[in-house]
Amino acid sequence: MEFNTLVKTYLLPILQKYGFEVIExxxxxxxxxxxxxxxNLVFNYYDKSHLVELGxxxxxxxxxxxxxxxxxxGSSAPPIEQVSSKVFIQNLSLFFEAKEGVEILTGNIRLFKSIIIQESEKYTFELIQKQVLxxxxxxxxxxxxLSFVESIDKIGISKIPQSYQLKYKIAKQKL
Known part of the structure; x- marks a missing residue:
C-alpha cells in the first residue's frame, strides 16, 4: 500500500478524534x-526512512x-525507525492511541520537547568533544x-577520557 494511503487508513481516524485535518x-x-x-509525516523513498514531526x-x-x-x-515501545512503512504507521497509531501519545496530540509537549532537546544537546556535545579531542x-x-591545554579547557577536564586527563597534567607541567 502506498505511504499516503497507509497514513489516511491508520492515522487519519485517530488524528481526526483530536481535531486534526489534512492541510497539505x-x-x-x-x-x-x-x-x-x-x-508532519514523511517517507523518504531513496533511503526508505520515515520522519514524523510534532509541535x-x-x-x-x-x-x-x-x-x-x-x-x-517505556522500554516495550514498538519501533518507528528502520521499519517498513506499514509497520511505521501501525506503530505510530499505537503510540497515538496510548495516553502518552494523546497528551502530545492534545498539546502537552513539555516532556516530549525536553527529551528531544536533551538528545540534541547530548549529540551536539559529543560532536564538539570529538572535534576538540x-x-x-x-x-x-x-x-x-599550549594549544593542547586550550583545547581541553574548552570542554572541561572532567568531561574528557582519563588518557587525556593525564596528558593534560603533563602539558600543564611543560608550560
Missing part, C-alpha cells in the same frame, strides 16, 4: 493540523524517534602544549 499532501508527505498542534502551531516541530517513544512510553591530539603530537 504530496507524494509521500502528509501534513496535519489541529487548532493547537501540527503533525505546537506556530512553534518549532520536533522529530519523534525511537528514543523519544521509549522515554515516553582530535584538535588536542594533533597539538599533543606536535608538542604544542
Amino acid at each position: 499532501e504530496f507524494k509521500n508527505i502528509v501534513r496535519f493540523q489541529s487548532s493547537v498542534m501540527k503533525v 505546537r502551531r506556530g512553534e518549532t516541530l520536533y522529530p519523534l524517534n525511537d528514543n523519544a517513544i521509549k522515554e515516553l512510553w 582530535e584538535a588536542a591530539s594533533k597539538a599533543w603530537e606536535a608538542k604544542d602544549y
